[in-house]
Amino acid sequence: xPANSFNGxxxxxxxxxxxxxxxQHILSEKPVVDWFExxxxxxxxxxxxxxxxxxxxxxxxxxxxxxxxxxFGSAEPANREHLKKLKALVKRTNTPxxxxxxxxxxxDGRYSHDLLPMPYTFEAARHTAxxxxxxxxxxxxxxxxxxxxxxxxxxxxxxxxWEFLTEVVELADCGILLDVNNIYVSSRNHSFxxxxxxxxxxxxxxxxxxxxxxxxxxxxxxxxxxxxxINPVWKLYARAIELAGPTAxxxxxxxxxxxxxxxxxxxLKANQFIAETAVAS
Amino acid sequence: xxxxxxxxxxxxxxLQPLTAGEQMQACSRDGRPMHEVAAEFIKPNxxxxxxxxxxxxxxxxxxxxxxxxxxDFPGLRTxxxxxxxxxxxxxxxxxxxxxxxxxxxxxxxxxxxxxxxPEWTQPRTALALDMVRLEWAExxxxxxxxxxxxxxxxxxxxxxxxxxxxxxxxxxxRLRYPVDDLLIAIRQDxxxxxxxxxxxxxxxxxxxxxxxxxxxxxxxxxxxHRIDDSVYFKRLEPEAFKFLNALREGKDLSSAVGCAFAxxxxxxxxxxxxxxxxxxxxxxxxxFCEPRPANQ
Numbered sequence: 001x002p003a004n005s006f007n008g009x010x011x012x013x014x015x016x017x018x019x020x021x022x023x024q025h026i027l028s029e030k031p032v033v034d035w036f037e038x039x040x041x042x043x044x045x046x047x048x049x050x051x052x053x054x055x056x057x058x059x060x061x062x063x064x065x066x067x068x069x070x071x072f073g074s075a076e077p078a079n080r081e082h083l084k085k086l087k088a089l090v091k092r093t094n095t096p097x098x099x100x101x102x103x104x105x106x107x108d109g110r111y112s113h114d115l116l117p118m119p120y121t122f123e124a125a126r127h128t129a130x131x132x133x134x135x136x137x138x139x140x141x142x143x144x145x146x147x148x149x150x151x152x153x154x155x156x157x158x159x160x161x162w163e164f165l166t167e168v169v170e171l172a173d174c175g176i177l178l179d180v181n182n183i184y185v186s187s188r189n190h191s192f193x194x195x196x197x198x199x200x201x202x203x204x205x206x207x208x209x210x211x212x213x214x215x216x217x218x219x220x221x222x223x224x225x226x227x228x229x230i231n232p233v234w235k236l237y238a239r240a241i242e243l244a245g246p247t248a249x250x251x252x253x254x255x256x257x258x259x260x261x262x263x264x265x266x267x268l269k270a271n272q273f274i275a276e277t278a279v280a281s
Numbered sequence: 282x283x284x285x286x287x288x289x290x291x292x293x294x295x296l297q298p299l300t301a302g303e304q305m306q307a308c309s310r311d312g313r314p315m316h317e318v319a320a321e322f323i324k325p326n327x328x329x330x331x332x333x334x335x336x337x338x339x340x341x342x343x344x345x346x347x348x349x350x351x352x353d354f355p356g357l358r359t360x361x362x363x364x365x366x367x368x369x370x371x372x373x374x375x376x377x378x379x380x381x382x383x384x385x386x387x388x389x390x391x392x393x394x395x396x397x398x399p400e401w402t403q404p405r406t407a408l409a410l411d412m413v414r415l416e417w418a419e420x421x422x423x424x425x426x427x428x429x430x431x432x433x434x435x436x437x438x439x440x441x442x443x444x445x446x447x448x449x450x451x452x453x454x455r456l457r458y459p460v461d462d463l464l465i466a467i468r469q470d471x472x473x474x475x476x477x478x479x480x481x482x483x484x485x486x487x488x489x490x491x492x493x494x495x496x497x498x499x500x501x502x503x504x505x506h507r508i509d510d511s512v513y514f515k516r517l518e519p520e521a522f523k524f525l526n527a528l529r530e531g532k533d534l535s536s537a538v539g540c541a542f543a544x545x546x547x548x549x550x551x552x553x554x555x556x557x558x559x560x561x562x563x564x565x566x567x568x569f570c571e572p573r574p575a576n577q
Binding site: 104154 | 284287289296326328331333338341342378381384385422424449450
């Protein structure tokens with residue numbers, strides 16, 4: 001079940017995030033890449049170089065949009081101007097599905113520019129699911145929500161994070177962007193077994209998978225996207241595709257970005273796990 | 282605690298400025314001990330207290346927004362100094378937290394805010410305000426809208442006294458200081474400094490301070506524009522600046538000429554020659570465009 005209604009029945013293979021330091025290489029060398037993920041907000045603008053580059057990329061590659069500021073979990077309604085700009089970009093890219101985070105980040109029209117963790121309550125799940133439905137109906141494109149890395153837990157939580165994720169996606173009838181690095185980071189910060197998380201989500205709803213690196217501090221792990229993927233995260237990835245089947249996979253590398261070749265070869269390591277899963281099944 | 286209450290409480294805490302040592306404040310805005318506030322809604326774990334877990338988000342917020350302003354306004358930072366710039370940014374963001382989904386717009390309200398808070402820019406307020414206007418204009422020009430280019434011949438073919446539309450991205454700035462040169466010099470000093478030794482870095486810093494100190498008032502009429510997706514500065518003659526502003530206001534060609542050369546002793550033949558030069562130059566730069574569609 002690699003492709004499903006939550007990813008527009010599209011299985012794209014292994015991609016990487018489109019980042020500014022790689023623009024020139026990609027445009028001049030046109031390397032073979034299954035697909036690129038763009039940060040929607042970087043292209044929700046009126047003109048200039050970012051859109052010019054994006055249009056050139058779109059001529060040669062499939063592009064999927066990934067957002068960082070929809071804040072499905074914020075108690076306030078979605079920003080209509082934001083949605084209009086996002087819809088214009090959706091039309092431009094023809095993204096087969098659209099992803100953003102299962103988090104909150106704004107209050108009363110003020111923005112934190114961070115991916116803040118949800119309280120895992122039924123009230124929050126109902127509210128978040130309703131907002132996802134509204135956004136999907138407006139944008140007219142399948143939506144998948146991504147689990148975030150977190151550094152805090154709330155007293156009011158009534159369930160585990162993966163139970164909350166399942167509750168939200170079932171109520172919203174949307175897909176999951178399963179970030180196995182975020183699962184690993186949160187598992188270390190909150191002392192749970194990351195395999196319980198991967199085993200606990202609705203595999204049939206997994207539209208896309210994120211892999212990435214992170215940074216370890218003395219008392220916690222931070223999701224920094226500035227390192228290669230570590231083995232425990234690859235093991236989670238292997239388990240995820242064992243359950244969900246070969247799924248569109250993307251490597252995120254956002255800070256201290258190395259050469260295009262280095263990022264791409266790191267991403268392509270995913271193929272080995274996909275092949276092993278195919279043989280095993 | 283319901284979703285709205287939890288988000289309000291956490292958000293207000295996260296937006297509270299850090300201490301000088303970049304830690305979370307010991308007390309919340311209402312004077313309560315922060316460890317009590319944090320413990321009310323955040324669980325501790327075996328390694329971190331509720332306070333420490335909340336502090337991660339508090340610090341991430343400030344590092345992110347201060348980093349964005351630091352990147353967007355290197356000229357202002359040089360004029361008022363690094364430490365004052367950081368303090369100013371904290372005060373600005375505390376007063377005007379982001380109301381946009383994108384960090385790109387974080388500095389959108391900085392110039393008007395600085396006008397009402399001259400304590401952050403004195404005694405170089407005029408210089409600092411000019412620099413902020415220029416740096417914000419650069420951001421706007423970089424990703425501003427562009428319409429299909431129109432040649433003067435195209436416009437004149439349909440109307441002998443046409444309105445000329447200027448590209449939406451084009452910004453026209455009247456400045457009291459030559460901050461265009463200063464910003465370029467600051468950038469040149471800054472380039473490569475990441476690899477420089479401390480001695481080289483200190484020398485660059487002293488050079489920048491001297492450059493700022495040497496700045497003398499000088500009227501500059503500036504176009505901030507875009508060629509092949511890169512932003513450029515182009516100085517204009519005062520008449521050209523007035524002419525372009527008149528076109529931007531929607532005046533037709535003859536009215537714009539009247540605005541630009543009011544009280545001037547320029548002869549008709551000289552005027553024709555000047556206009557021809559301007560139009561040739563600005564057309565080459567792609568500054569004229571078709572009118573924006575009515576629905577935009």
